[in-house]
Amino acid sequence: KQEVTQIPAALSVPEGENLVLNCSFTDSAIYNLQWFRQDPGKGLTSLLLIQSSQREQTSGRLNASLDKSSGRSTLYIAASQPGDSATYLCAVNPSGAGSYQLTFGKGTKLSVIP
Amino acid sequence: GAGVSQSPRYKVAKRGQDVALRCDPISGHVSLFWYQQALGQGPEFLTYFQNEAQLDKSGLPSDRFFAERPEGSVSTLKIQRTQQEDSAVYLCASSLEATYEQYFGPGTRLTVT
Numbered sequence: 001k002q003e004v005t006q007i008p009a010a011l012s013v014p015e016g017e018n019l020v021l022n023c024s025f026t027d028s029a030i031y032n033l034q035w036f037r038q039d040p041g042k043g044l045t046s047l048l049l050i051q052s053s054q055r056e057q058t059s060g061r062l063n064a065s066l067d068k069s070s071g072r073s074t075l076y077i078a079a080s081q082p083g084d085s086a087t088y089l090c091a092v093n094p095s096g097a098g099s100y101q102l103t104f105g106k107g108t109k110l111s112v113i114p
Numbered sequence: 115g116a117g118v119s120q121s122p123r124y125k126v127a128k129r130g131q132d133v134a135l136r137c138d139p140i141s142g143h144v145s146l147f148w149y150q151q152a153l154g155q156g157p158e159f160l161t162y163f164q165n166e167a168q169l170d171k172s173g174l175p176s177d178r179f180f181a182e183r184p185e186g187s188v189s190t191l192k193i194q195r196t197q198q199e200d201s202a203v204y205l206c207a208s209s210l211e212a213t214y215e216q217y218f219g220p221g222t223r224l225t226v227t
Contacts, residue, residue: 104156
């Protein structure tokens with residue numbers, strides 16, 4: 001059974017700092033991986049989706065990398081801002097049968113201090 | 115365009131009551147998913163529809179949970195005889211096709227007292 005782990009569980013950084021969030025998964029047979037942001041009391045906002053054949057994806061100040069063979073993904077946030085404060089979740093989509101059931105980590109709660 | 119919408123946003127039910135949660139997916143999205151998110155946890159898969167067909171209900175925790183999407187658009191998740199352990203946020207997501215990027219609604223927070 002796929003397990004997704006996110007480290008650290010919580011992170012507090014001063015505004016302007018660059019930071020990295022980590023995601024690891026136990027089964028490398030994945031179709032794609034998505035990073036989401038969740039604000040308190042809100043649903044999930046999709047940030048980036050990386051296909052299994054890709055190494056990284058970029059959107060603005062966000063860069064996500066994928067190393068499928070080692071079961072790892074990182075989300076890099078450049079020049080952090082207070083508005084980036086939220087919980088960040090990664091989710092893997094398995095390949096083969098059931099290739100739609102996202103398995104999520106518990107998330108990393110990010111606080112950016114002005 | 116409009117995103118995924120869910121109603122109600124908040125629901126308080128007494129133990130033993132039945133509840134119905136509604137999801138309006140993005141127009142044209144064939145695939146629809148329901149997830150359950152307990153406090154402090156990541157969402158967990160409940161069920162999947164392709165158009166009106168429920169192709170996977172392996173994540174439904176008990177036979178008290180029932181989902182439908184009769185016309186291949188709006189979906190309803192029904193929970194019968196609610197229990198305290200059903201308290202969670204119920205998230206709906208839709209996508210153009212099953213393996214494509216999933217777009218989530220704001221969720222319904224269910225509290226069973």
